Amino acid sequence: MPKTTFPAKFEYLDEIRDFVAEIAREGGFTEKEIYSLQLAADEAASNIIEHAYEGVANGSVDISCSMQGNSIVIIMRDQGAPFDPSTVKQPNLKADLSERQIGGLGVYLMRKIMDEVRYESNSRTGNLLTMIKRRG
Amino acid sequence: MEITTQEFKHCDLFKIKGRVDSSTAPEFSKALENANNDGHFKIAIDMSELEYMSSAGFRALLATQRNCKRYNRGELVLVSVPERIREALELAGFTELFKTFDDTVEAVGSF
Numbered sequence: 001m002p003k004t005t006f007p008a009k010f011e012y013l014d015e016i017r018d019f020v021a022e023i024a025r026e027g028g029f030t031e032k033e034i035y036s037l038q039l040a041a042d043e044a045a046s047n048i049i050e051h052a053y054e055g056v057a058n059g060s061v062d063i064s065c066s067m068q069g070n071s072i073v074i075i076m077r078d079q080g081a082p083f084d085p086s087t088v089k090q091p092n093l094k095a096d097l098s099e100r101q102i103g104g105l106g107v108y109l110m111r112k113i114m115d116e117v118r119y120e121s122n123s124r125t126g127n128l129l130t131m132i133k134r135r136g
Numbered sequence: 137m138e139i140t141t142q143e144f145k146h147c148d149l150f151k152i153k154g155r156v157d158s159s160t161a162p163e164f165s166k167a168l169e170n171a172n173n174d175g176h177f178k179i180a181i182d183m184s185e186l187e188y189m190s191s192a193g194f195r196a197l198l199a200t201q202r203n204c205k206r207y208n209r210g211e212l213v214l215v216s217v218p219e220r221i222r223e224a225l226e227l228a229g230f231t232e233l234f235k236t237f238d239d240t241v242e243a244v245g246s247f
Contacts, residue, residue, distance in 0.1 A: 010159035011159050017157075032220065032223075035188075035220040036223075038188070039188075039190060039224055046191075046192065050158065093229025097198075097205060105228055109191055
């Protein structure tokens, strides 16, 4: 399974998106699906950088990405503070402009795009986020 | 990401190129804030050469729209939104919050 370690800095989001896109493209996903997968990976990594590594200067994120049958499996592992996306309140998309929430949107997009988003936190091995999407 | 601005009599036209993510969104946000701070609340954003925008960019759009529409002093409209970005905006439930135009002449003329 291709695995790369990225510094937990927003400047590396470009490379994280490229890494996921390459495997998705080899795996036969359409360009439209690839864009969504890049968005989901970006939102997941952004949350790790912003929340799990809040105030930490030298964090890193291990990202592995591979095709398993017809599905792409993206796994992100970090050693930061636990940040469970499932605890993030879903934004109310019907709220009008003045009441529309600014936060929670990234996690919402991850869930909408991916078929499965799983999170585990372990004090020894760190935080593990698994995201899966079937092709087509 | 690259931002250029053009001031018209009735509105400001921003053109944003490249990618807006958590790394570049602060600069995008700042450019829009600067316009608001100068008293400009009628803004059109040309997205024809925008390749990518994450929720970090969406948040900047939302905050600016809120600021522009306050006291009915203006509005932020979007121009030539690429299909992928439109789909993501739709997924986020944002399309109803922004008027969209197919070309800049039409958008500028709407103010």
